[in-house]
Amino acid sequence: MSFSLTKLAMIKKRHEFLAVKSGASKVGSSSSSSFGSSWGTAGFLLQACLREDQKNLQEDKRSEARFGVTVTNNTIRKMISAPQKGKNPKKVNEKRGPVSVLRNKMRRRLKEALRQIAPELARPGVDYVIIGRQACLSIDYADLLKDLEKSFKKVHRRIISSGTD
RNA sequence: UCAGCUGGCCGGAUGACUGCUUGUCUCUUGUUAUAAGAGAUUAAGAGGAAAGUCCGGGCUCCAGGGAAACAGGAUGCCGGGGAAAUCCCGGCGAGGGAGGUUUUCAUGCUUGCAUGAAGCUGAACCUUAGGGAAAGUGCCGCAGAAAGGAUACCGCCUGGCGAUGCCAGGUAAGGGUGAAAGGGUGCGGUAAGAGCGCACCGCGCAUCUUGUAAAAGAUGCGGCAGGGUAAACCCCAUCCGGAGCAAAACCAAAUAGGGAUGUCUCGAGCAAAUUCUUUGAAUUUGUUUGGCGUGUGUUUCCUCACUUCAUCCGGGUUGGUUGCUUGAGCUUGAUGGUAACAUUAAGUCUAGAUGAAUGGUCAUCAGUGUGCGUUUUUUACGCAUGCUACAGAACCCGGCUUAUAGGCCAGCUGGCAUA
RNA sequence: UGGGGCGUGGCCAAGCGGUAAGGCAGCGGCUUUUGAUGCCGAAGAGCGUAGGUUCGAAUCCUACCGCCCCAG
Numbered sequence: 001m002s003f004s005l006t007k008l009a010m011i012k013k014r015h016e017f018l019a020v021k022s023g024a025s026k027v028g029s030s031s032s033s034s035f036g037s038s039w040g041t042a043g044f045l046l047q048a049c050l051r052e053d054q055k056n057l058q059e060d061k062r063s064e065a066r067f068g069v070t071v072t073n074n075t076i077r078k079m080i081s082a083p084q085k086g087k088n089p090k091k092v093n094e095k096r097g098p099v100s101v102l103r104n105k106m107r108r109r110l111k112e113a114l115r116q117i118a119p120e121l122a123r124p125g126v127d128y129v130i131i132g133r134q135a136c137l138s139i140d141y142a143d144l145l146k147d148l149e150k151s152f153k154k155v156h157r158r159i160i161s162s163g164t165d
Numbered sequence: 166u167c168a169g170c171u172g173g174c175c176g177g178a179u180g181a182c183u184g185c186u187u188g189u190c191u192c193u194u195g196u197u198a199u200a201a202g203a204g205a206u207u208a209a210g211a212g213g214a215a216a217g218u219c220c221g222g223g224c225u226c227c228a229g230g231g232a233a234a235c236a237g238g239a240u241g242c243c244g245g246g247g248a249a250a251u252c253c254c255g256g257c258g259a260g261g262g263a264g265g266u267u268u269u270c271a272u273g274c275u276u277g278c279a280u281g282a283a284g285c286u287g288a289a290c291c292u293u294a295g296g297g298a299a300a301g302u303g304c305c306g307c308a309g310a311a312a313g314g315a316u317a318c319c320g321c322c323u324g325g326c327g328a329u330g331c332c333a334g335g336u337a338a339g340g341g342u343g344a345a346a347g348g349g350u351g352c353g354g355u356a357a358g359a360g361c362g363c364a365c366c367g368c369g370c371a372u373c374u375u376g377u378a379a380a381a382g383a384u385g386c387g388g389c390a391g392g393g394u395a396a397a398c399c400c401c402a403u404c405c406g407g408a409g410c411a412a413a414a415c416c417a418a419a420u421a422g423g424g425a426u427g428u429c430u431c432g433a434g435c436a437a438a439u440u441c442u443u444u445g446a447a448u449u450u451g452u453u454u455g456g457c458g459u460g461u462g463u464u465u466c467c468u469c470a471c472u473u474c475a476u477c478c479g480g481g482u483u484g485g486u487u488g489c490u491u492g493a494g495c496u497u498g499a500u501g502g503u504a505a506c507a508u509u510a511a512g513u514c515u516a517g518a519u520g521a522a523u524g525g526u527c528a529u530c531a532g533u534g535u536g537c538g539u540u541u542u543u544u545a546c547g548c549a550u551g552c553u554a555c556a557g558a559a560c561c562c563g564g565c566u567u568a569u570a571g572g573c574c575a576g577c578u579g580g581c582a583u584a
Numbered sequence: 585u586g587g588g589g590c591g592u593g594g595c596c597a598a599g600c601g602g603u604a605a606g607g608c609a610g611c612g613g614c615u616u617u618u619g620a621u622g623c624c625g626a627a628g629a630g631c632g633u634a635g636g637u638u639c640g641a642a643u644c645c646u647a648c649c650g651c652c653c654c655a656g
Contacts, residue, residue, distance in 0.1 A: 012521095111524085112526090115183095294636100306602040
């Protein structure tokens with residue numbers, strides 16, 4: 001990595017996350033209002049959407065891509081309760097899980113993967129959101145990278161096909 | 166050396182590559198405001214619980230938190246520590262505790278031992294919301310005669326009669342009920358009984374001794390008095406205002422140009438002016454004072470502010486700054502103290518994020534479990550493999566509680582062995 | 585992060601010191617040609633978990649666990 005990375009621009013506001021989510025799910029039905037797509041794997045779900053103010057510009061004039069990583073508490077709770085129940089069902093009812101530790105760990109892992117992959121694959125003007133899933137911590141890091149690469153390509157294929165109408 | 170108990174400490178180590186946040190320095194750019202970007206750096210970067218949010222503070226706002234009463238809430242053996250606390254230390258009382266026992270009972274037989282139960286005692290140590298039950302009220306289901314200044318079912322005793330029983334009286338030893346039956350054991354006493362009398366134990370009161378005190382011990386007196394429950398209401402003593410950093414203050418941009426009150430209208434005194442029917446009255450203006458009203462649970466009081474001519478109130482989005490980390494701080498030593506802790510000297514600055522940094526990928530070592538092999542067994546060595554916890558700062562401190570792989574150290578008690 | 589509240593059969597719940605009422609669902613029977621309705625009957629809880637106070641706790645106290653709501 002000889003070229004010095006500029007820092008990844010992050011998505012920070014709740015409404016921006018929601019915009020990506022709605023844009024990504026709308027693409028199949030709507031005519032052309034927003035260009036987005038989503039692709040899920042065992043470890044995570046990738047959502048992408050071309051921003052409203054950027055979509056009429058040429059590709060080289062667009063500003064850089066933005067990224068958001070999010071993990072909800074519910075997925076962590078399910079992850080704690082599901083596999084342990086086989087082992088020791090009594091203890092699960094009495095004990096609280098280490099929710100925040102696992103949540104932060106998952107987010108850090110996804111962020112690290114994003115940092116390695118994103119500068120090569122991300123397209124300008126597009127917002128990306130990665131949502132953690134239960135298997136995220138159990139699969140190997142190398143596989144996680146492969147999955148992320150693959151899903152970036154899948155997402156891009158859909159955006160381009162729908163955006164070049 | 167083994168077992169038990171208690172207290173304290175640590176919370177894997179080193180290295181490589183590659184990232185993040187903050188600080189500092191350099192350079193560049195520049196805004197509405199704050200600043201932003203790049204590079205450098207032998208600078209720093211989660212905990213003992215950061216957790217639960219159970220207590221106590223600091224800090225901020227509620228005009229002052231000032232006074233009193235009421236309401237509401239909290240605490241509760243004694244002494245000390247502490248800013249304070251449902252905190253800590255030391256002691257007292259009560260309860261538990263391996264074991265011991267020349268006590269009592271039961272069983273067994275090897276007839277003086279074993280076992281079991283009860284009583285007494287009791288190592289280290291553990292637990293303890295532990296004021297007041299003669300200030301008052303409530304409650305004590307079922308059972309039982311009776312559940313609290315009581316009462317008599319079966320009984321026991323005496324007397325009478327119409328006599329295998331009934332009636333009247335005495336009694337509370339025995340039986341029975343219950344968690345609990347108005348002191349316990351023994352002897353005397355008696356018609357039968359009873360603190361009726363006596364001894365011991367318990368209890369209450371008084372005095373003395375020890376102790377700062379809680380309390381302990383001794384002596385004497387009292388024949389015994391009305392049980393339990395205050396984590397039921399309550400009484401007594403002490404303490405307590407509310408909300409919380411999403412508190413709060415500020416900057417800039419943009420939006421909305423919103424709503425309310427009102428144009429004077431209360432009393433008294435003083436001064437001035439004007440008018441009139443002139444030692445008086447009315448009006449206007451100014452000023453002083455008072456009243457009414459508003460201001461955090463209620464009420465009252467005090468201070469303060471407002472009670473008008475234009476003033477007050479508000480909705481509300483985005484970005485940023487401050488609050489924000491030097492503090493009841495940390496480390497080491499000395500002195501005092503049984504200890505908690507205090508005093509003092511020297512040194513030291515040690516996270517500050519905000520969709521939220523402190524990471525990711527490995528390597529070696531360490532600890533430990535399992536399996537295999539070598540070795541005469543313990544042991545040691547080698548190989549393989551598994552495990553290395555609980556858990557992540559969000560304004561900051563002091564405590565408590567809960568979670569926690571594994572390891573280390575110290576002390577106390579008991580057993581065994583050796584000298 | 586802070587502030588409130590609630591846990592009782594499968595579900596909805598009453599009870600708040602004296603051995604847990606009721607309804608719905610489910611089960612068995614009767615009624616009906618069959619089903620619904622109706623009637624009768626039985627079963628199913630130890631009160632979120634663990635300690636304590638009490639003779640006795642679903643209830644009182646303490647500590648944990650889980651869930652829900654409010655505040656930008």
